[in-house]
Amino acid sequence: MPHGSTGLPPCPRCGRQAAPGSGVFCPWCGRYLAAMEWVATPPETTRPRPAAVPAQRYTGPPRYRSVPRWGLPVGPWRAPSDAGDGPVPPLERARWLAGQLIPVLWVTVVVSAVAAVAEVWRYGLLLASRSDALSPVAVGWSDAMVWFGGWSSIAAVIAAGVLTISWSLWAYRAAADRSGTRPWRSRRRVVAGWLVPGWNLVAPGSLLAETEHAALELPVHRRPSPSRGLLVWWALWGASVLLAALALVWRFRSGTQALADGVVLHAWAGLLAAVTAYRTIRLVRWITALLEPDPRSPRELLVRPAAGGVTAASPTAKPPAPATTAPEAPTG
Incomplete structure (x- = not known):
């Protein structure tokens, strides 16, 4: 709060005393006159302050009476397998x-x-x-x-x-x-x-x-x-x-x-x-x-006449007349 209750302190710059009610600035040089002092007060509380825990000395890894059941699996990391995984065709x-x-x-x-x-x-x-x-x-x-x-x-x-x-x-x-x-x-x-x-x-x-x-x-x-x-x-x-x-x-x-x-x-x-x-x-x-073979592309099947019908020829055969039918591999 400001110093004094009846007036302001003398101006630290020009040394003159300002009249009461003249404000917080010096009427002659304009210096700010109201010196403020702020005091921080902690809020009231009923919780006790925690006691300081002393630093403990490292005593090594933890010990167990039996082998723990938790932990990483033995061996290198492997990608998780899906239910549909199987041998490669x-x-x-x-x-x-x-x-x-x-x-x-x-x-x-x-x-x-x-x-x-x-x-x-x-x-x-x-x-x-x-x-x-x-x-x-x-x-x-x-x-x-x-x-x-x-x-x-x-x-x-x-x-x-x-x-x-x-x-x-x-x-x-x-x-x-x-x-x-x-x-x-x-x-x-x-x-x-x-x-x-x-x-x-x-x-x-x-x-x-x-x-x-x-x-x-x-x-x-x-x-x-x-x-x-x-x-x-x-x-x-x-x-x-x-x-x-x-x-x-x-x-x-x-x-x-x-x-x-x-x-x-x-x-x-x-x-x-x-x-x-x-x-x-x-x-x-x-x-x-x-x-x-690609089922989307048409291929030629070489056929030859035979007794009682038409049979497909082998890839090396050369029939007199080719015919186009559905999927069969081309000749090499």
Whole structure:
């Protein structure tokens, strides 16, 4: 409240005494005269003040007489499973593996072609070295290309081989599910058919022929008739396996002519590997499309006249007159 009850204090600026009732400002200099003093008073309360709790010393983690029933489960975190979760269908696995396999096969085509070109260049340098001295730069680039093409093609072939075996296994099971049959080849038999020497010349082709036959939903009692694209791939596959084995065995021969012939063999092996990888891309796309054809697009079904009616022809047959009907896979 303001000081005094009868008047204001003298002005601290000019020192003059203001008359009573002149207000809180000095009439001569205008300085604020009413000095205020504010006093904070806590409200009245009947609640006692809480006593200060002394800081306690850490005595370690809590101890239990028995193992607690609560807590996080043992093991890494896992996403919560829905009630409808179950094993992935073979068709989904085949489609996913096909999406991973096709880019690797394209890499195999490129690096195998590079390896073939490098071997051809090396053979040209061998021919030129019979009469003239070779350039160190040309020889260095040739060796670098041969080294890169050889090792990169080996790595690409191994990666493509693993994915191809996995894709063929799940495509075989998906085709069996589509045709309503039970696959008679086990997982071990499929893998052995790709890897066992000698057997891998015929087993992969027969496996894919059965897959194509089941994907086309042809009669079960009929013998599988491979399509033309599958037959071409089968021939290329067998030739590439034989040529790769011959080139590997040829490396143990010695002599100048044997080395030159080995360069030629490696060039043909690289070229054939590139062509086989390209045909494998087309075959994987073809069989994967057969497993789940697009029902929205019309397709052609080739038919041929037979005694007592009209029967559907195999994918490789060429009837005199085609007819358009509902869903059936196109020829490869």
